[in-house]
Amino acid sequence: MNLRSSWVAETGQTREDTRLNQVGATTMINPVQVRSGILPGSYDGKWRLSGFWMDKASAMTATVSEGRAVIQGDISQGVYPVSLPASEQITFAAGDAQYGRIDLVVLKVYDNLYDGSTRNEAKIEIIQGVPGQAPKAPVAPPRSLPIYEVTVPAGASAGNGGIPWNTALKDLRTPVVALGGILPVEGPVLPGAHPGQYQDTANNQLQRWDGGKWVAYPEAVGGIVPSSASTLQGSYTGQYRDGTNGELQRYDGAAWRAAFPGPYYKDLTDAGYTTSSTYTSTLLDTLAGPVQVNFVAPSSKAVIVHYGARMRGSKDLYSYLALRLTQGTTVVQEPVDDYAVIVASDTSTTQSMNRRLSGLTPGLTYTLTLHYRIVANAVNAQSWYDNAFIRVDPQY
Structure with missing residues (x-):
């Protein structure tokens, strides 16, 4: 096995072992422990993390590429640096006859001082999962770093196609850097x-x-x-x-x-009429509801409102289009003739006007609603409206 470690073996640690494992990777998780992980980097500089990358070697065998890592033990055990200077192949057991399973590939440190294994070494190991209808990956053992989960389908073997490597691998690798590094x-x-x-x-x-x-x-x-x-x-x-x-x-x-909300816009695309001599927001002979625009008052406290319609009324009678301004349930301004669009014609005429509304409270939501009326001095007097619209442009 090529995986090398330092400060594990009671005897026999070589100078080469020590040199390979001087990683200096200590991404802290608390005052005395560091995060287990893999040192970043790639040969061409295009990838964040290429160490211990794993890919298909054959139907049931994978190749784990070279890399360096650190594995944190319990709080009193310290951190174990490991390195793989040359790629390593690992072979998975054949699949269960009935159910699939999920195996876990880990970098594992054996330390007889703490685990009583009579071993002092580092290994790349496959922790085999339990087959089942909804299999789960096994739990990583102490002093190990999970690098991949591998789904082994039922019946998978070297003779029937093996593991579908393109979909079977789940990458668990995470990087670590030196203290203070990004x-x-x-x-x-x-x-x-x-x-x-x-x-x-x-x-x-x-x-x-x-x-x-x-x-x-x-x-x-x-x-x-x-x-x-x-x-x-x-x-x-x-x-x-x-x-x-x-x-x-x-x-x-x-x-x-x-940053610059608006413009806000609403229009009426279905014509309707009114016979009301007082302002109303609803029209007859149309399924469209009131024409309303909600807008948020800008920091300038002012907006420019553009409104109008194509209008016609009974001959020689005035048709009015005006705005009602509310904030929540509070009426700020009722529709008034002084700011109304006015047409006195029985021929459809398009008219509009601009108006500046000021003194608004920044951040509050206001509502503008179109209102309609006719000066009724004859029987069956009507005012018709089509393509009515409101546009609100906040001032900044």
């Missing part, structure tokens, strides 16, 4: 050991442990976080990011929100 994340994201620890996530985002969680670290103060890291929490209030939908967003200290 940890490249592969596999599960584990908690930090101390505030100020850094890690580089799989989507290339630098993060800092703040004592309770990993927080995205800005590439530069004022820099815009790229959309590739848009699932991460903001680092400070006022930070900006490029949202996944291309929307610029701002971190408000608790959540990412649209």
